[in-house]
Amino acid sequence: MSFTVLDAIDILIVAFVIFKLLNAIRHTRAVTLIKGLAVVVLAGAAAQAFGLKTVNWLLDQATTTVFVALPIVFYPELRRALEQLGQGTLFAKAVSTDKADADMVISAVVQAAFKLSSRKVGALIAIERELGLMEYADTGVHLDAVLSEQLLANIFEPNSPLHDGAVIIRKKRIQAASCLLPLTETRLESQLGTRHRAAVGLTEQTDAVVVVVSEETGAVSLAVGGRLSRYLTESRLREQLQAYLYRHEHALGSRGMWR
Numbered sequence: 001m002s003f004t005v006l007d008a009i010d011i012l013i014v015a016f017v018i019f020k021l022l023n024a025i026r027h028t029r030a031v032t033l034i035k036g037l038a039v040v041v042l043a044g045a046a047a048q049a050f051g052l053k054t055v056n057w058l059l060d061q062a063t064t065t066v067f068v069a070l071p072i073v074f075y076p077e078l079r080r081a082l083e084q085l086g087q088g089t090l091f092a093k094a095v096s097t098d099k100a101d102a103d104m105v106i107s108a109v110v111q112a113a114f115k116l117s118s119r120k121v122g123a124l125i126a127i128e129r130e131l132g133l134m135e136y137a138d139t140g141v142h143l144d145a146v147l148s149e150q151l152l153a154n155i156f157e158p159n160s161p162l163h164d165g166a167v168i169i170r171k172k173r174i175q176a177a178s179c180l181l182p183l184t185e186t187r188l189e190s191q192l193g194t195r196h197r198a199a200v201g202l203t204e205q206t207d208a209v210v211v212v213v214s215e216e217t218g219a220v221s222l223a224v225g226g227r228l229s230r231y232l233t234e235s236r237l238r239e240q241l242q243a244y245l246y247r248h249e250h251a252l253g254s255r256g257m258w259r
Contacts, residue, residue: 037063037066040059040062040063040066041063043055043059044056044059044060044063047059099246101171101172102242102245102246104147104172105127105147105169105171105172105245106238106241106242106245107149108147108148108149108152109125109127109152109169109211109241110234110237110238110241111149112125112149112150112152112153113125113211113213113220113237114220114234114237115149115153116153116156116213117213117218117219117220118218119218120214120215120216120217120218121156121157121158121213121215122156122195122213122214122215123152123156123167123195123211123212123213124165124166124167124181124195124198124199124210124211124212124213125152125166125167125169125210125211125212126166126167126168126169126179126181126199126202126208126209126210127169127208127209127210127211127241127245128168128169128170128171128175128208129207129208129209129244129245130207131206131207131208133168133170133175133202133206133208136166136168136176136179136180136181136182136202137168137170137175137176137179138176139165139179139180140162140165140166140168140176140177140178140179140180141162141176141177141178142175142176143174143175143176143177144173144174144175145173145174146172146173146174147169147172147173147174151174152167152174155167155174155177156213161178162177162178163178164178165177165178165179165180165181166178166179166180166181166198166202166210167179180198181198181199181201181202181210182198182201182202182204182205183197183198183201184197184198184200184201184204184226185201186200186204186226188200188228191216192228193214193216195212195213195214195215196212196214196221196223196228198210199211199212199221199223199228200223200226200227200228202223203223203224203225203226203227204225204226207225209222209223209224209241209244209245210222210223210224211237211241212228219231219232220232220237222237222240222241224240224244
């Protein structure tokens with residue numbers, strides 16, 4: 001059986017599609033679930049090889065159940081992939097974002113957060129990094145507005161139409177406001193309210209960076225990777241945002257800081 005140029009092209013196309021799909025689910029819950037499924041499959045193969053009939057039967061049942069549940073468990077990722085495919089962005093190369101743009105975002109967020117903090121006005125600001133936040137932006141009001149300190153502060157003014165919920169920032173624009181974020185199931189200190197639980201919850205499921213301003217104390221916090229840093233000063237918040245966003249930009253290289 002001869003290996004032709006068409007066979008090589010066929011293999012390269014399949015490899016490229018698999019690479020893009022794996023890249024699309026990177027930093028999502030799907031990765032953990034796939035690892036768990038791989039363990040079940042490998043355990044089943046080992047049980048069959050050693051003739052463990054009862055264990056093999058049990059793992060077969062578990063595998064069948066898992067495959068039936070996959071469409072439900074992966075619904076957010078599947079929906080996002082289909083949306084990207086329909087928009088032609090699944091296989092698109094990301095646009096690079098330079099350090100100057102990151103500085104502009106950091107400056108606007110820090111200044112708005114401490115302006116609101118001084119008046120004890122609550123705020124929840126999520127900054128998108130590599131993993132898109134479109135599914136959360138869809139729960140709010142789409143703005144696609146140029147980011148500025150004044151606009152951010154105005155959105156969270158009490159009794160304004162969009163003050164409840166979170167603002168989502170993508171690149172240098174406010175993508176949406178009044179968005180609903182997933183609440184963490186991790187036990188937090190009793191004095192921390194819904195905003196802090198939402199900030200931690202989003203960062204548990206995505207690689208976003210979330211700034212929180214408490215309306216009770218005016219304290220400014222930063223959530224990253226499911227962890228919450230509280231009582232930040234203006235200079236400390238700026239330093240931490242620079243550390244996470246600059247480091248992220250460097251790690252992505254030509255793919256940019258945000259997609």
